[in-house]
Amino acid sequence: MAMADNPQTTTGGTALGRMLMDEITPVVMVLSTPAAEFSCQKNAGLSLLQLLRPFSLFHDIDVPVRTASEQPYRLHVFRLRLFYPSEVHQPDLQVTEERLKQVVSDAGEAALPELLSDPPQLSEVLAAPESETRPSWFDTFNRELIHALSFSDHEAFDHPVACLLIVSSNDEQPINKFIDLFNTDQLPSLLNEGAMDPKILKHYLLLHDNQDGSPDKATNLLAEMRSTFGSNDCRLLCINSAQGTVGEWNDNPWAPFVSVSQQSQDAEFFLNVDDVSEIMNLMQDLSTKHIIPHMEQKVRILNQQVSATRKGFKNQIKNLWWRKGKEDTPDVPSGPTYTFSSIESQIRVLGDYAFMLRDFELALSNYRLLSTDYKLDKAWKHYAGVQEMMGLSFFMLDQSYKDAENCMESAFNTYL
Known part of the structure; x- marks a missing residue:
């Protein structure tokens, strides 16, 4: 069967399109x-997240994806966002406001010499590419703003799709450590309060430090892990295979992801080329062989359920007349309006997964369906959220800028 390329449109090449896909x-x-x-x-004080993050963006993959349509398409660019459980929460509003003010202030100081110089000719400005005419602080501000609004209970694309559990071969009783990691009280409130489905994809990684000796023990532990958790969900990663060497940060993939204090020219590294290659392979396999297929399957299952119960004229009339309001409302008043098991949350997951897999048509159809539900329920924050995503879907489809603008205006007014 012939496969279409990734259904990205010309808007995916714009600054906004690239930011959305990122x-x-x-x-x-x-x-x-x-x-x-x-x-x-x-290795220069790197945390596990810092170690993995440079290898979580893929520009040259070729993964076939089939969502609702029988016609597969291909993903060529993909990115994972990695967070510790302690980071999976909405940022403090006051801290965020101060951070945004600082971004603008820093931008003003950086741009002062340019503002005091002679302005460029209009013809030069019009001929210059967008990346050169856009203010340097604009992308930074947008990203900070997105992060300030992340991990809300009314959106699903910030809810973890998968969980990577990492235990050292030096840990006592590593198998029990894997089990305990997901059963602690350190899990995010989104999960504990019922907004997020606790049955998420898990991948078990045994980390062996070659500075501590031969990986023979780790290899035996890996066999035990596979018999316990499944052969496809377990992996061994060996690091620190080199003697300590002073790192050259100018050519180092971790430089953009660490603090200035970690970028010392005296930073010592024990990672060699083979270690880095193994980390790259780990992250690419996690994406292409586990996360993308998992999301693809979830989209197909949810789409079948939603099509059978919610789509079509009869189902829409039934929903309109017999809708009983917010389903599965939690007992705790501070909990989410809709728990993960409610039909509304399932449709939102379907829409957000489809968007992240670049099936914008499928995403848009489900956001439209949700828009009616939330309006009937007077769940205005949720309504504004799907209006916002409808606008972004229209934009990515490059179909109707008027519809995109109307949706974004509706979202803005409703949020207010």
């Missing part, structure tokens, strides 16, 4: 033991 991507929650973190920190 920021609205699957989240992976990383849970690790102190021993695993210690092995990573031998």
Whole structure:
């Protein structure tokens, strides 16, 4: 069967399109033991997240995807966003406001010499590419603003799609450590309060530090892991295979992801080329062989359920007349309006997963369906959220800028 390319449109090449495809991507929650973190920190103090993040963006993959349509298409670009459980929460509003003010202030200081110089000719400005005429602070401000609004209970694209559990081969009883990692009280409130489905994809990674000796013990542990958790969901990663060397940060993939204090020219590394290659392979396999197929399957299952119960004229009339309001309302008043098991949350997951897999048509159809439900329920924050995503879907489809603008205006007014 012939396969279409990734259904990206010309808007995917614009600054906004690139930002959306960079920021609205699957989240992976990383849970690790102190021993695993210690092995990573031998390398200029890198945390596990910092170790993995440079290899979570893929520009040259070729993964076939089939969502609602029988016609597959291909994903060539994909990105994972990695977070610790402690980071999976809405940022503090006051801290966020101060951070945004600082971004603008820093931008003003940086742009002062340019503002005091002679302005460029209009013809030069019109001929210059968008990336050169856009203010340097604009992208930074947009990303900070997106992060300030992340991890809300009324949206699903920030809810972790998968969980990467990492235990060191030096940990005592590693199998029990894997089990304990997901059964702690450190999990995000979104999960504990019922907004997020606790049955998420899990991948088990055994980390072996070659500075501690031969990986023979780790290989035996891997066999035990596979018999416990399944052969396809377990992996061994060996790091620190080199003698300590001073890193050259100018050519280092971790430089954009660490603090200035970590970028010392005296930073010591124990990672060699083979270690880095294994990390790259780990992250690409996690994406292409686990997360993308998992999302694809979830979309197909949810789409079948929604099509059978909610789509079509008869189902719409039934929903309109017999709708009983917010389903599965939690007992705690501070909990989410809709729990993960409610039909509304399931449709939102379907729409957000479809958007992250670049099936914008499918995403738009489900956001439209939800828009009616939320309006009937007077769930205005949720309504504004799907109006916003409808606008972004219209934009990515490059179909109707008027519809996109109307949806964004509706979202803005409703949020207010």
